[in-house]
Amino acid sequence: MNAKKIAGEKATELITEGMVVGLGTGSTAFWAVEKLGELVKNGLNIKGIPTSKSTEKLAIEMNIPLISFSDVNHIDITIDGADEISPTLDLIKGGGGALLREKIVAFASKKFVVVADESKYVNELGSFPLPVEITPFGFEATIREIQKFKCQTKIRKLEKNEPFITDNGNYILDCYFESIEDSSFLNTQLNLIPGVVENGLFVNMADQVIIGYNDGDVKVL
Numbered sequence: 001m002n003a004k005k006i007a008g009e010k011a012t013e014l015i016t017e018g019m020v021v022g023l024g025t026g027s028t029a030f031w032a033v034e035k036l037g038e039l040v041k042n043g044l045n046i047k048g049i050p051t052s053k054s055t056e057k058l059a060i061e062m063n064i065p066l067i068s069f070s071d072v073n074h075i076d077i078t079i080d081g082a083d084e085i086s087p088t089l090d091l092i093k094g095g096g097g098a099l100l101r102e103k104i105v106a107f108a109s110k111k112f113v114v115v116a117d118e119s120k121y122v123n124e125l126g127s128f129p130l131p132v133e134i135t136p137f138g139f140e141a142t143i144r145e146i147q148k149f150k151c152q153t154k155i156r157k158l159e160k161n162e163p164f165i166t167d168n169g170n171y172i173l174d175c176y177f178e179s180i181e182d183s184s185f186l187n188t189q190l191n192l193i194p195g196v197v198e199n200g201l202f203v204n205m206a207d208q209v210i211i212g213y214n215d216g217d218v219k220v221l
């Protein structure tokens with residue numbers, strides 16, 4: 001069975017009439033957005049705030065009415081995926097390069113629900129390279145500062161060796177750590193470096209995690 005679909009669709013059970021919903025990015029959040037489109041078609045009245053241009057496109061295709069930060073003070077709930085989830089529900093996100101908008105939307109949400117398949121649940125964060133969004137200006141200097149945290153780094157590239165450019169016009173630096181022992185410390189320190197726009201550590205942000213299993217089971221943490 002499709003564990004991502006199971007998790008994504010399960011999360012939509014939390015959505016009720018009139019909610020403002022943050023719409024996540026990636027192949028698991030996709031199923032939540034698609035299901036919401038179906039619910040909207042059947043009469044559910046919600047408004048969505050997308051976390052990326054690709055999700056915005058999907059939401060428009062699904063006829064989900066969209067709203068912007070200028071129209072609302074808060075978001076009721078956000079459903080989004082993750083690349084790694086620790087036992088304390090800290091996350092690595094940004095595998096799809098949307099971490100900045102994802103963090104802004106999650107931070108503005110009353111409830112942040114993470115959906116993932118079972119492979120994303122890990123004992124310790126850090127096997128997945130940590131994505132860090134950095135400005136193109138001065139990127140060499142920014143990279144040197146980031147490397148002081150004892151990681152190998154790689155600018156994310158597209159197939160033609162062109163740098164991947166985020167929805168905000170920046171680069172993604174993938175950082176390979178041996179392990180991340182103190183995600184809270186690393187999150188704060190990385191964001192103090194000029195040139196770092198945001199990093200993919202989501203510490204103390206997730207309120208609920210919904211894990212889908214290949215055998216069809218689903219667990220809510």
Ligand code: 5RP
Pocket residue numbers: 024025026027028029080081082083092093094095096097098099102
């Ligand atoms: C995008 C993300 C995604 O939520 C994360 O990469 C998980 O993606 P998927 O559900 O496709 O495994 O953070 O920036």
